[in-house]
Amino acid sequence: MSAVDQETAAIQVRGLRNAFGSQVVHEDLDLDVRRGEIIGVVGGSGTGKSVLMRAILGLREPQAGTIEVLGVDALSEAGRSSGVIEKNTGVLYQNGALFSSLTVAENVAVPLKEHYGELPEDMIQDLALLKIRMAGLGEDAGAKLPSQLSGGMRKRAALARALALDPELLFLDEPTAGLDPIAAAAFDTLIKTLQRALGLTVFLITHDLDTLYTICDRVAVLADRRVLVNAPLAEVEKFDHPWVQEYFHGPRGRAAQAAQAKEA
Amino acid sequence: MSERPSIENSESHPGILVAGGDWTLANAQALLALLAAAPESAKDIDGRDISRLDSAGAMMLSRYAVKVGLGLATVAVQPEFQPLTGTVQAICESPPRTRRRDYGVRQMLGRMGYAVEDYTRESLALVGFLGLTLKTGLGVALRPARFRLTPTVHHMEQVGLDAVPLVILLSFMVGAVIAFLGATVLRDFGAEIFVVELVGIAFLREFGVLLTAILLAGRTASAFTAQIGAMQSGEEIDAIRTLGLDPIELLVIPRLVALVVMLPLLTFLAMIAGIGGGMAVSVASLGITPEMFITRLQETLEVRHFWVGLAKAPLFAVVIALIGCLEGFQVQGTAQSVGERTTSSVVQSISLVILLDAFAALFFMEMDW
Numbered sequence: 001m002s003a004v005d006q007e008t009a010a011i012q013v014r015g016l017r018n019a020f021g022s023q024v025v026h027e028d029l030d031l032d033v034r035r036g037e038i039i040g041v042v043g044g045s046g047t048g049k050s051v052l053m054r055a056i057l058g059l060r061e062p063q064a065g066t067i068e069v070l071g072v073d074a075l076s077e078a079g080r081s082s083g084v085i086e087k088n089t090g091v092l093y094q095n096g097a098l099f100s101s102l103t104v105a106e107n108v109a110v111p112l113k114e115h116y117g118e119l120p121e122d123m124i125q126d127l128a129l130l131k132i133r134m135a136g137l138g139e140d141a142g143a144k145l146p147s148q149l150s151g152g153m154r155k156r157a158a159l160a161r162a163l164a165l166d167p168e169l170l171f172l173d174e175p176t177a178g179l180d181p182i183a184a185a186a187f188d189t190l191i192k193t194l195q196r197a198l199g200l201t202v203f204l205i206t207h208d209l210d211t212l213y214t215i216c217d218r219v220a221v222l223a224d225r226r227v228l229v230n231a232p233l234a235e236v237e238k239f240d241h242p243w244v245q246e247y248f249h250g251p252r253g254r255a256a257q258a259a260q261a262k263e264a
Numbered sequence: 265m266s267e268r269p270s271i272e273n274s275e276s277h278p279g280i281l282v283a284g285g286d287w288t289l290a291n292a293q294a295l296l297a298l299l300a301a302a303p304e305s306a307k308d309i310d311g312r313d314i315s316r317l318d319s320a321g322a323m324m325l326s327r328y329a330v331k332v333g334l335g336l337a338t339v340a341v342q343p344e345f346q347p348l349t350g351t352v353q354a355i356c357e358s359p360p361r362t363r364r365r366d367y368g369v370r371q372m373l374g375r376m377g378y379a380v381e382d383y384t385r386e387s388l389a390l391v392g393f394l395g396l397t398l399k400t401g402l403g404v405a406l407r408p409a410r411f412r413l414t415p416t417v418h419h420m421e422q423v424g425l426d427a428v429p430l431v432i433l434l435s436f437m438v439g440a441v442i443a444f445l446g447a448t449v450l451r452d453f454g455a456e457i458f459v460v461e462l463v464g465i466a467f468l469r470e471f472g473v474l475l476t477a478i479l480l481a482g483r484t485a486s487a488f489t490a491q492i493g494a495m496q497s498g499e500e501i502d503a504i505r506t507l508g509l510d511p512i513e514l515l516v517i518p519r520l521v522a523l524v525v526m527l528p529l530l531t532f533l534a535m536i537a538g539i540g541g542g543m544a545v546s547v548a549s550l551g552i553t554p555e556m557f558i559t560r561l562q563e564t565l566e567v568r569h570f571w572v573g574l575a576k577a578p579l580f581a582v583v584i585a586l587i588g589c590l591e592g593f594q595v596q597g598t599a600q601s602v603g604e605r606t607t608s609s610v611v612q613s614i615s616l617v618i619l620l621d622a623f624a625a626l627f628f629m630e631m632d633w
Contacts, residue, residue: 100600120296127289130323130355194351196347197348199348
């Protein structure tokens with residue numbers, strides 16, 4: 001990737017408005033995600049983090065605004081039918097959303113078969129296996145059904161599926177929720193390693209302060225129906241807003257800061 | 265913006281291959297063809313001209329490098345791709361891949377083994393559950409205050425009363441069909457009047473109880489499994505246990521009692537409805553009057569047929585209730601598991617009912633009852 005497109009935005013949201021009936025979730029929301037960065041999206045419950053992600057992915061039609069993903073207008077008919085966004089994004093849903101009737105390897109192979117069905121079967125199998133191992137699972141995990149995996153392994157299997165098409169953009173919806181602290185830390189490291197190795201742009205929704213401190217390049221805070229601030233963590237911490245102050249300077253925030261300072 | 269991938273002999277340095285272009289998943293087809301046609305050996309591969317590389321491309325590069333006797337580590341690439349090639353190399357060139365897919369005999373044998381083990385386990389579980397229920401039932405019988413009347417009556421309504429229209433309708437239909445069948449065959453002998461015995465004996469001995477049991481196996485066993493299964497996945501059963509209550513006593517005994525009481529009653533209705541169906545056909549198309557039908561029934565039919573049929577009803581009731589409840593307790597967490605267990609409970613109870621009925625028919629025949 002050259003220095004020029006490093007600067008261009010991977011995701012550009014302008015003037016987004018999302019509302020459910022009379023309840024407005026987003027109003028005039030702007031967000032830029034640069035290529036090759038890990039952006040952490042935080043906000044209290046109900047501030048529309050998942051709604052924002054669904055809008056960017058085209059799963060939800062916003063009431064107003066424009067969304068550009070990898071230079072493609074995500075809201076236009078042409079942008080949607082081109083398949084560019086599907087082929088270049090991977091999504092890790094909160095509960096994995098693995099297809100429960102398929103084995104892990106079959107789950108990973110689904111997008112490959114859908115978009116690159118002309119490839120020979122053994123090539124697809126090898127690629128699926130590569131992704132499974134990249135996600136930190138053993139080869140024997142490929143033959144297992146999602147129900148036979150632990151929570152942490154299921155997240156890794158879902159990550160393997162999200163990476164199947166070698167996407168440029170990776171969306172993670174609370175990847176460490178429901179994991180124990182050790183598994184969560186391991187998952188953070190895995191995301192960082194893969195992001196570096198594959199040159200990914202990562203859109204990360206999280207409540208986990210440790211994740212923010214360990215792997216995020218920038219943090220976007222959602223509050224008051226818009227992106228309050230989108231900057232490196234050090235700047236965000238200083239931002240003058242009651243929610244931000246409480247979030248980063250509450251007991252948990254301080255603990256995460258201390259842990260980070262200790263490691264550094 | 266996509267560049268075609270390439271790999272060719274260097275002009276200046278023979279033996280060294282120069283790779284270039286986009287080595288990505290989008291070009292995978294082209295890459296496969298390219299690598300198949302590429303030289304079988306090389307001293308070195310130079311990948312610094314590769315403009316885009318993703319893990320699929322890196323994997324193919326690694327495979328080719330291994331094929332010509334090199335490794336991905338010796339292939340020079342742009343610094344920005346080095347973390348990727350490092351990762352892919354570590355995975356692709358690590359210890360031999362033992363397992364390949366196996367569609368053959370071994371898999372079939374394996375599945376057969378699993379199925380046999382599964383059935384064995386289910387059978388043992390059912391016997392164990394029968395014992396547990398009997399023990400708990402005995403405890404309740406000794407201390408009748410522990411018997412829960414309200415839920416039992418509630419289940420009686422659901423299991424019995426609500427099923428009455430369905431049981432009557434279907435038995436009536438089957439009775440009519442049997443009469444038709446009998447009439448077609450018996451007409452050739454001029455013996456249409458024997459339709460009365462045919463329908464009477466068939467419904468009293470077999471069909472009354474069998475039809476009812478099969479209907480309830482589909483209707484009630486599944487309901488029991490789903491009810492208890494939903495409680496199991498919602499950790500309600502665990503809550504019952506930790507509160508010092510006995511789930512068998514609380515959930516199984518009322519259902520079992522309700523079914524044991526209601527199945528014989530429904531069987532009786534099914535017998536009457538089936539004979540009614542036979543009578544309707546006889547009257548409508550065989551020229552047998554209702555009086556003739558009933559008189560003939562009274563003259564020829566012995567009451568033992570009725571008892572033979574009815575005796576099986578409580579047995580079937582126990583089978584259906586036990587399987588329905590047991591499968592419910594075996595639900596594990598997910599919604600899918602509830603579905604699987606419900607299917608399994610219906611299949612098991614219907615098969616077991618038919619199996620037991622066959623054995624009972626043999627037994628009663630040998631006993632001349």
